[in-house]
Amino acid sequence: MGEAPAMTDNIGKFLVFSLQGQRYGLDLAKVAEVGDSPRISAIPLVPACYSGALNFNGDIVAVIDLALLLGLTGNERPGKIVVLHREVSSLAFLVEMVIRIAAENELTHRMPSDNAFAAATLWLPDGDVTLLDLEAIIHEAENIIKPPKIT
Amino acid sequence: MRIPIGHKFIIGFIVVVAAVAFSPGAVARLGYSPELSGVLGYVVAMTTGLILGWLFSKGFTANIEKLADSAKSISRGDLTGEVTIRPSRIPDEIHELAYLIDLMLQNLRELVRHIKKTSGQLTESAREINATAQEINASTEEVAQAIGQISRGAETQARLVDKGSKTIREMAISIELVAARARETAKTARETSLTAQHGGALANDSLERMKEFFEKQEQIGQQFDTFNGKLQKVGKVADCIGDIARQTNLLAINASIEAARAGEYGKGFAVVAEEVRKLADGSSQSAADIGEMIEDLRVESRKVHEVILESSHSIKEGKKNIDVTASAFQEILKTVLDTERKASSIADLSLMQKEGSARMVLAVDDIAKVADDNAASTVQVSAATGEQLAAMQNMAIATRELTQLADELMVVVERFQIDNG
Numbered sequence: 001m002g003e004a005p006a007m008t009d010n011i012g013k014f015l016v017f018s019l020q021g022q023r024y025g026l027d028l029a030k031v032a033e034v035g036d037s038p039r040i041s042a043i044p045l046v047p048a049c050y051s052g053a054l055n056f057n058g059d060i061v062a063v064i065d066l067a068l069l070l071g072l073t074g075n076e077r078p079g080k081i082v083v084l085h086r087e088v089s090s091l092a093f094l095v096e097m098v099i100r101i102a103a104e105n106e107l108t109h110r111m112p113s114d115n116a117f118a119a120a121t122l123w124l125p126d127g128d129v130t131l132l133d134l135e136a137i138i139h140e141a142e143n144i145i146k147p148p149k150i151t
Numbered sequence: 152m153r154i155p156i157g158h159k160f161i162i163g164f165i166v167v168v169a170a171v172a173f174s175p176g177a178v179a180r181l182g183y184s185p186e187l188s189g190v191l192g193y194v195v196a197m198t199t200g201l202i203l204g205w206l207f208s209k210g211f212t213a214n215i216e217k218l219a220d221s222a223k224s225i226s227r228g229d230l231t232g233e234v235t236i237r238p239s240r241i242p243d244e245i246h247e248l249a250y251l252i253d254l255m256l257q258n259l260r261e262l263v264r265h266i267k268k269t270s271g272q273l274t275e276s277a278r279e280i281n282a283t284a285q286e287i288n289a290s291t292e293e294v295a296q297a298i299g300q301i302s303r304g305a306e307t308q309a310r311l312v313d314k315g316s317k318t319i320r321e322m323a324i325s326i327e328l329v330a331a332r333a334r335e336t337a338k339t340a341r342e343t344s345l346t347a348q349h350g351g352a353l354a355n356d357s358l359e360r361m362k363e364f365f366e367k368q369e370q371i372g373q374q375f376d377t378f379n380g381k382l383q384k385v386g387k388v389a390d391c392i393g394d395i396a397r398q399t400n401l402l403a404i405n406a407s408i409e410a411a412r413a414g415e416y417g418k419g420f421a422v423v424a425e426e427v428r429k430l431a432d433g434s435s436q437s438a439a440d441i442g443e444m445i446e447d448l449r450v451e452s453r454k455v456h457e458v459i460l461e462s463s464h465s466i467k468e469g470k471k472n473i474d475v476t477a478s479a480f481q482e483i484l485k486t487v488l489d490t491e492r493k494a495s496s497i498a499d500l501s502l503m504q505k506e507g508s509a510r511m512v513l514a515v516d517d518i519a520k521v522a523d524d525n526a527a528s529t530v531q532v533s534a535a536t537g538e539q540l541a542a543m544q545n546m547a548i549a550t551r552e553l554t555q556l557a558d559e560l561m562v563v564v565e566r567f568q569i570d571n572g
Contacts, residue, residue, distance in 0.1 A: 013411055015404070028411050034404050036397075080401075098400070100428070101407045 012104040014122070016129050017082065017095040019067045020074030024095075025102065025122060025129040032056075032085045034098050037078060047144045051094055056083050059090060064141055066093040070117055089138050102129065156211075156243045163207040170203055171196040213237075214245040221252060228566040230260045263567040270564050274557035281550040288543045295536045302529035309522040316515040323508035330501035333494045340491035344484055351480035357473050361466060368463050375456050379449065386445040393438030396431045403428030 013028035033056075040052035040063050049068040053060050061083060067074070078094035102124055109123035117140070119133040154162075175192030183191060214236040221234040234253035236246065406424035410417030 013407075015408075028408060031408055033408065034401050036401070098404060100432075101404060101425070 014102045014104075014129065014131060015082065016099040016102050016124075017080065018097045018099060019070065019095055020072045020076050021096075022072070023099065023127055023129045024066075025131045026082065026093075026134060027131075028101060030085055030088045030134050032083045034080060034082050037081050037094060049141075049144065054081075054092065056092065059086055061090050061092045062141075063092045063094060066095055066137075069137065069141065069144075084134075088134065091138065091141060152241055154241050154243060156245065159211075159241075159243060163203070167200050167203045167207070170199040174199050211245075214249065218245070218249055218252060221249075221256070225252075225256060225259070228568060230256055230263060230567055230569050232256075259567075260569045263564060264569050267561075267564045267567075267569070270557055270560040274554065274561055277550055277554035277557045281547065281554050284543060284547040284550045288540070288547050291536065291540045291543050295533070295540050298529060298533045298536050302526065302533050305522065305526040305529045309519065309526045312515065312519045312522045316512065316519055319508060319511055319515050323505065323512060326501050326504045326508055330498050330505060333498035333501055337491050337494035337498060340487050340494055344487040344491065347480050347484040347487055351477055351484065354473050354477035354480055358470065358477065361470050361473070364466060365463065368459060371459060372456070375452060375459075378452060382445055382449055382452070386442060386449075389438050389441035389445060393435055393442065396433075396435035396438055399431035400428055400435060403431055 014025040015028050015031050015034070016023055016025050018024070038054055040054050042052040043050055043062070049065050051063045051065050053062055055061075063081065065078060067076075067078065076096045078096055080095050080098045081092050082095055082098070083092040084090075102122075106124055107122050108125065111121050111123075113119065113121050113130065115130070117133055117136050119131045122129045122131050174196035175189070178192040178195050179185075179188045181188070181191075217236050218234065221232065224232060234249050234256055236249045239246065403424045407421055407428065410421035410424055413420065
């Protein structure tokens, strides 16, 4: 194991995963758990990106196929699930593969992204990672499922 | 009564003399003067003597003149008449002469008639002989020409026979060569039959070995199945390890999440969790490597198996081929034996042919000799014919002369008249 690098609360960490062969990142503080894709109960009359619902330690969590939500196309089937912290949102994302946890001090470069759902592009030694804007995604997920506003 | 002519003369003379002697007496009886009677007696005696002498001489000479006339006309060639004199009661030598001349005339007439007839026949025959001689001459010339052609033909024949003889000698040599080749062929066929037998034995041996190979190949197939089964088991173990590594990875990530949430307190745990995650990654990677290796092994072993199957297919085909080859060798053997038999037969036949051609050479030589003899003979015949032709020409000339002579004879004989008118 050796000498661990100095870790403080200030040092951010990211969960690196893949969607349709591309690497994405989420703030690790917002993630509750990762796991193999469990049995998901289908929810009727919801948009296609809602894969269903699951029971996470007694909480009902809506499962979103993150690739479909982001509008990515490809043949890779999601194999892992990333459950968000209940304080952030009662949502879980189906992703293709969980890769690793990256620390902010590993970054060689960080640049803003023009993608609506991306907060920044992180340059890691093992490749680029698109850091997702979780708030924008949650907002989009809620927008999709909400009925049109009556003014 | 025959009185010789001399006696007749004497009698006549006596009569005349008597008449003369008796005339003066008779006159004196007439009563004339004696002078007158003397003169008249002389005159009467002379006249009576003259008249009687004239009558006697006329009686003698008339027949002689007739005979002279007949002899004259005979001498002119007139044999038509008859020698006739007045018949007399008292024939003499003149009558005998007339009779003999008449007999001679008749004989001459007969002779001339015969000569005329014969000379006519002779002329006719000579003409015929001449014509025949000319015909023979012409025929002989044709024969000479024909013999000349035959002679030339015989020379050509002799030349052709000579050529034929050469050709037959060459043919005899060719036949000998054929016999030699046929013997070689028979020998080669015998050797080939040995080779074919050897080949057939080798093909059968190959078939036996292939049978062994197939048995072993079946064993290898079973061993491969066992190997693959064990490999699958290893794979399953590797999958299990991979699964555990993955779950460990997720657990480590979740531990990292929890450690992050624990803040300062979880820092050490986060490090441990990260190390666990790395180990899990390593394990997962190793398990994946093992899986890949097993997969590679399976692929490779499948390939090997397929190659073996393929080669066994090929060998099956090869077996078929070898079967075919073995039967082909049998066929070859049969054919070669047949070939050997035929070649031997050809050799025997060409030996017979060789003997036959030798005899033929002798025969042709004989023929050539005969042809040469023929050519020589025809030359002789040609010469003989030439001589014959010359002889025939001579004969033609001779017959022409003969005809001429016959004609001349005819002319001479024609001078004699034997018939009236």
